[in-house]
Amino acid sequence: MEWDLFLGRFHPLLVHLPIGFFILGYIFELLLKFGYRSIISSRKIIILTYTVGLLAGIAAALSGWLLSFSDDYPLSALDDHKLLGILTLVVMLILIFYQIKVPAARDTLKLLGSTIVVILIAATGHLGGNLTHGPDYLVEYGPGILRGSQMGLLENSEVNPDSVLIFQDILKPVLQDKCVACHNSEQSRGGLKLESYRDLFKDAEHGKPVVAGNPEKSELFRRISLPAEDDLAMPPRGNSIGYTNIQILKHWIAEGADSLAIFKSDAISGELIALLIRDYGLDYSPRPYYEKVKADSLSEGILKELRNGGFRANYLGENNFLLDVEYGGDSIGEREIQLLNQVSKNITFLKLSGCKLSDEMLEGLSPIPHLTRADLSKNPLTGHSAAYLMEQLHLEAVNLNDTEIDAEALGKLLSESGIARVYIRNTKVSEDEISSLSQNYADKEIIAGFTFEKVPEAKSVFEQSQEE
Incomplete structure (x- = not known):
């Protein structure tokens, strides 16, 4: 005892x-x-x-x-x-x-x-x-001026999430606040120092603090993940670095523990996204392609010429120069195709519905590198149109309602492109073929129309009482 x-x-x-x-x-x-x-x-x-x-x-x-x-x-x-x-x-x-x-x-x-x-x-x-x-217990939920500068640039509500360095802006201040008092050049308990980035990869008495790519073999992550009542848990009880920071450390180590690493939406779990929003005000929710890509603005002359040619064309935002383009005429021709080619690098939404667009005209369009949604419905397009659509590397959804596309072309389009959603109502694709394609491409959404449950015919109260 x-x-x-x-x-x-x-x-x-x-x-x-x-x-x-x-x-x-x-x-x-x-x-x-x-x-x-x-x-x-x-x-x-x-x-x-x-x-x-x-x-x-x-x-x-x-x-x-x-x-x-x-x-x-x-x-x-x-x-x-x-x-x-x-x-x-x-x-x-x-x-x-x-x-x-x-x-x-x-x-x-x-x-x-x-x-x-x-x-x-x-x-x-x-x-x-x-x-x-912990030193922040009294002021943790108080005004920012009382909480000090622990969060560094994250105190600034205008910070761009894409500029946040995981180690420098989040983990380093946490280690300084919770760990360095016991693990520094003068008091390196367990042979461990945590004053700098390099210290994280030096052998200590119980192993390396960080093993890049492997959180489970990283002694630092193992110790801070232990229950508070465990004798080996770090930091000392009542001074925990918090669940969110533990998950940030785990993610950072798993992704390679690079000093310049940033958060990437496609590599973060849904749980960590929610924690970062709640505790740091950083939103890494997956963004659509058109919000991540950058395009140069077009001259007013080109936009004016496009609009005079029968097109509605608008930028997606004040600082997003990708275009939402729609043709308003009932018959598109070579001149209009040339106008589209002039702005093809800026188009992300394209609507050419009901304008007598043919396969030959579609093939005359230049590749549209940032195209994400296309509405080609109500046009005499056949299966040959699939070849052009497959060239659009970022196309996510396409409307082919009321066209002549068939099951063979549709299957090829679904298998050889990144399209996630396709509309094919009133096409040459039969119900049986739709069912088969839906089974073969379960990760794709094939929308062929709307179905309604049959509702029993309504009866009046008088008719019901007569039956009884």
Whole structure:
């Protein structure tokens, strides 16, 4: 049995006694100072209360000293708490001695001494709270100015998520706040230092802190993932780095632990996306292709010529120069195809519905590198149109309703392109072929029309009563 730790763990219980007694004595002293002698008739009551507080403080200090041998707390913070606690007891002893030996001293001077002790008690208690709850416990949910600069640039609500470096902007401040107090050049517990990026890959007594690509073999991740009550858990209990940061560390290590790594939407789990939004205000929800690609703006002259040619053409946003283009005429020709070719690098949505677009005209279109949605419905297009559509590397959805496309062309289109959704109502694809294609391409959405459940014919209340 470890008597030192057993007795030391009574420190949180004992430490409240001197605080309570001394604050009670301080209240008595205020009452005496402001003339409430009917309540406090003698300074001896104040001295007695302070003395009991001093004795309780000595007991609390002894138990705290025993608890310090547990190695559960950062050494530098522990030393600050310990030294300030001893100073508080010494000043408290001097104050009691002064009040006993110099009874004729002015009440104001005695009150000033007591006020100093109260301030010291508050400061000592705050440092003790930091040891068990972490330095941000009091201000964690307060205004940003009180929380300090732990989050660095993440405090700026205007930060671009794509510019956030996982290690530099998130993990490094967390390690500095939670780990470096015990793992630095002067106090490298377990042979581990965490002051710099390079330190993460140096062997320590229990293994490498970080093994790039393998969180389970990374001692740092293993220790911070242990239950708080585990003797090997790090940081010390009550000072956890938090579930979100644990998951960020795991993701960063799994992705290679590069110092310049950033979050990528297609590599982050849904859970981590939600955690980053909640705790850091960083949204890495998967974005459609057209929001990620950059295109140069077009001249006003080209846009004007396009619009005069019967097209509606608009940019997707103030800073997104990809185009949503729709032809408004009922018959498209070679001139209109040439106009589209001039702006093909900017088109992402294209609607050429019901304009007598033929296979030959479609083949005359230049490749559209950023095309994501195409509406080619109500045109005399055949299976030959599939060849052009398969050249569009980022095409996600295409509307082929009321065209002449057949099952063979559709199957080839689904198998050799990245199209995820296709509309084929009123085409040459039969219901049986649609069913077969849907089974073969379960990851694709084939939309051939709408079906409704048959609803029984409604009957009046009178008819129902007659049947009964």
